[in-house]
Amino acid sequence: MILVTGATGNVGRRVVERLLAAGHPLRAVTREPSRANLPAGVEAVAADLADPETLRPHLAGVRAVFLIWPFTDPAVTARLAPRVAEVFAAAGGPRVVYVSAASAGEDPDSFWAVVERAVAASGVPWTMLRPTGIATNALGWASSIRAGGVVRWPYGGAARSLVHEDDIAAVAVEALTSARHDRKTYVLTGPRTVTQAEQVRIIGEAVGRETKWLETSAEAVRPMLAGAMGSPEFADSALAGWARLTTEPEPVTGDVQAVLGRPARTFEQWAADHTADFS
Known part of the structure; x- marks a missing residue:
């Protein structure tokens, strides 16, 4: 069990x-x-x-x-x-x-x-x-993309190595069912970094419509983010993290491939799997 x-x-x-x-x-x-x-x-x-x-x-x-x-x-x-x-x-x-x-x-x-x-x-x-980050975070832009394709958000240059949620699940199942992963820590990432602005473009390509990134100040989104995250401190931490990622991209590891024997899925593959969420 x-x-x-x-x-x-x-x-x-x-x-x-x-x-x-x-x-x-x-x-x-x-x-x-x-x-x-x-x-x-x-x-x-x-x-x-x-x-x-x-x-x-x-x-x-x-x-x-x-x-x-x-x-x-x-x-x-x-x-x-x-x-x-x-x-x-x-x-x-x-x-x-x-x-x-x-x-x-x-x-x-x-x-x-x-x-x-x-x-x-x-x-x-x-x-x-x-x-490093789960690709489903991008679902936070779904309503904006459905409404007109314009995403207003800060730090478009923040480079993330987002991992597909199903890759996390696949690694988890391997670890749940095999002792060979005991006492091991895996840093799970996608196969490359993609900036936040690039993520919006890739989603647009997946759903077949024009999308646009509109750079916005951190202060403009902070109240909404604090409400969504349930904590102003958590929101501030997220904003500071995105700011840092504009100059220090998230790492990319091979841990998904090491566990599963195949490459981690790309953000393009994730977007294709989630077209219904953005259409």
Whole structure:
């Protein structure tokens, strides 16, 4: 049995689909199982990472856990992550595959890094997946592209090595089902960097319509970004990160290919897979 958290998210849903296709029994944690709309064959159970004890009854027979952490506040994470990891350890130490972030290696105080340390300290087998950025971030421009094709956003020159969400899921499934990835950390990226302005152009080519990047100040989007991210501090961190990427592009690694035996998918492939979202 494999336990999946975040099963209704962009990556988690792909993990569920891949595990089901491979014939693995699945149990998905959700706060409201009746509304999860998960595929047939998935056992949906009610639990909440905010209350780690609710996980305990659902870990019987579980040999691996796919972990998506839902809390961005470092203080909340510092309180909850060790308790969640302790519940995993007490259940026999299932393998934990955690979708972290590349920034965890740079900022030890980030919530990403706090969760990594808690999982590692618990003694369970683990694999840390650190995407530089997930290509589905570009879905934030979908309404603008549908409405007229003009994206008003700052830092068009920010160069990102965005990774396809299904590549993350494929690596996660490999790690969930094989001990050879235990105690390993993978930095997951696309095969090259693409600036934000280039992303908009590529999406336009995929959907067959003209798109345009209109450079906007960071201050103009900060209030909206803070609301969407739930924190002014998180918004400021994102804006500072994009500013840095205009002069220091995100790294490109070969970790997706090392695990899967094939190259990571390009942003062009991602855009082609998501034409319905922008049309």
